[in-house]
Amino acid sequence: MRRRALLGAALLAAPALAQAAPQVVVIGGGFGGAAAARALHRLGVAVTLVERDATYLACPFSNAVIAGLREMEAQRFGYDGLRREGVAVVHQAARTVEDRRVVLADGGALPFDRLVMAPGIALHPDAIPGLDTEAMPHAWRAGPQTLLLRRQLEAMEDGGLVVLSVPANPYRCPPGPYERASLIAHYLKTRKPRSKLILLDAKDAFSKQRLFEEAWAALYPDLLEWVPLSSGGKVVEVDAAARVVRTEFGEHQAAVANIIPPQSAGRIAQAAGLTDRSGWCPVDPVSFESRQRPGIHLIGDAIIAGAMPKSAFAAHAQARVCAEAVAALLRGEAPAPPKLINTCYSLVEPGYGISIAGVYQPKDGLLADVPGAGGVSPLGAPAKVRAAEAGYAEDWFRTVTADAFG
Amino acid sequence: MARVLINLPRTARRGEVIEIRTLIQHVMETGYRPRADGSVAPRDIITHFACLYNNEEVFAAELAPAIAANPFLSFSLVAAESGILAFTWTGDNGFEQTETRSLTVT
C-alpha cells in the first residue's frame, strides 16, 4: 500500500526533481557504487548507499601490497566523505531486490524509484577441484587474502617456486595478473633471487602482452616464465595441502600458489535475477539499465560492457554516466548516448609503468571501441616515459579515490 | 615440427579406463580470413587425428576450419595390454606428425 503511494508520488513529482526527490538506492560501495552515489547526490537526487562493510579496501595497487612495496592501510577508504555531503549510508548487506525495494540483512527495507547496483564480482574457487583459498589464496579481492599471499611469500625460503594461475576471460582487471606476476618477480629478484615464478594461463593472449613481455625479458629473464594455454597453462585441479598445481598436461610443486579462480557478477546480482547464462549482467549501453529487470541499473565489474574492461577506472566512468542517465530518466527525459574512457596502468617494477587506454560508445547494444582511438604505451620507450606512467598511476589513484570517497 | 603436448598415465591396471589429452600447436588458418593487403590467407588446418594402440585405431577425429587454433583433443580408452600409443596429426600442405608414448598395463 505504502509502496503504491510512494510510486504514485514519484511519478507525479518526476518533472520537479528537486522538490519531491524520488528515492534512488545504490548497492555496493566500491569505486562504481560510491562514485555513483556522490554523482547522484550532486544532481539533486535523494540517494542511499547500501554497503556491508564500514570501510573499503581498494584493489588497484594491492599487487604492490602483496610485493611488500605498499601498506594495506593506503588501500583503505571510508564513507564519512559521502555522509558529510548528505548521502545516506547504510552499513548492511543487501539480501534481495524485490519490486521497488531492497531488503536488507536485518530485515529492513529501502524503497526505491530506481536502483543502481555495483555488486562487483563473485569468485568461484569451487570451479577448481581441490582448491582451498586459505592454503592457496586468490588475493583477487583486497583484504585478508592480499595479506595472506604477502605473508606466504615472506615466509617462503629462497629457491622456492611461486605458481600464479590466471583464469580464462572475462575476469576483473584483465592486466592485473601480469602486473602481479611482475611485482612478485621484483620481490623475488631483490629478496629471494634463487626462486622462480611460473605464470600458468588459461589463455594464449593477454592485455598489454608485448609490453609485459618486453619488460620481463629485460627485468626477469630467468625468473618469470609464462605458460599459455597452448603450452599447457590451464590449471585443472590442485592439491592445496601438498601445494601441487595440476594442469592439463603436467604438474608443478609450488612453495606458494596463487590461484585466481573464475568469476561472475556479485552474488546479489545473481540473486536479483540480473545475470544471464554467462554469469554476468547484460545492460543497455546508454542508460546502464538492466536488460533483465527495468528500473535497475548496473555498473562496474558485474556488467557485460562489450569492449570496456572490468577496471576501477571503467566503473568510475560508468558511475558518472549512469548517474546522469538515472537523473534524466527521473525527470522523464531520455538519456543521451554517452562516450566513456578507460585508462589502466600496470607496474612492472617500481617506477616502471605501462598503460592501455580506450574510448567507447554504444554500438549494436554494447559498448564498442571508438575506431582509431585507444591502445597501449609504445614498445621500446625510454625510461622516462615508463617513470612518467608509473607516476600517472599514482596520480590517478589519488584522484579517483578522492572523487569516489570524498 | 609443431609442438605437441600429450598427457596419459605411464601405468594402468588391466581394464582401467584412462583419459588421454592431446594438444598440437597449429594456426588452424581457416582459408576465409582476409589479410591486411586484401588477399585471403590460404587454408592451413589439421584435417585428421588418429590414435593407434598397438597398431589398432582406437580414436580418430576429422577437423574442420571452424576448429580453433592449437586443437585440444581429449578422449578415453580401456587399458587392455602394455604397448605403444601412436598419435598422428595430418593436415594441409602435406602436414603429418606422429608422436608415440608407451603404456604399461599391470
Added chain:
Amino acid sequence: MRICVALSVMVALPAVAAPPPGASSCAGCHGGGGMPVLAGQPAEAIAGAMLAYKAGQGSPTVMDRIARGFTEAEIRAIAAWVAVSR
C-alpha cells in the same frame, strides 16, 4: 562550425548542465591528485591541448590515445564543460 562551438559554450555555462559525451570520464584523473586540474582553466586552452594531442603533437603518454576518440566538436564541448565544472 564556429557558431556551433560558441553555442555549446553558452549551453554548458550553467553548473547543472549535463556533461557532453565523454566529459564525465575526465574526473577520473583530472581532479587534483597530481595531474593537471582542468576546472577553472580556459576552455580554449583545454581544447587546444586536446586537439594538438589528437593531431599527434606534443608528447603525452595517454591523452593522444584518448583524444583520437573524439571529434573536434566533441572536444570543444568537453573543454567548455570541464572548464566550468566543479
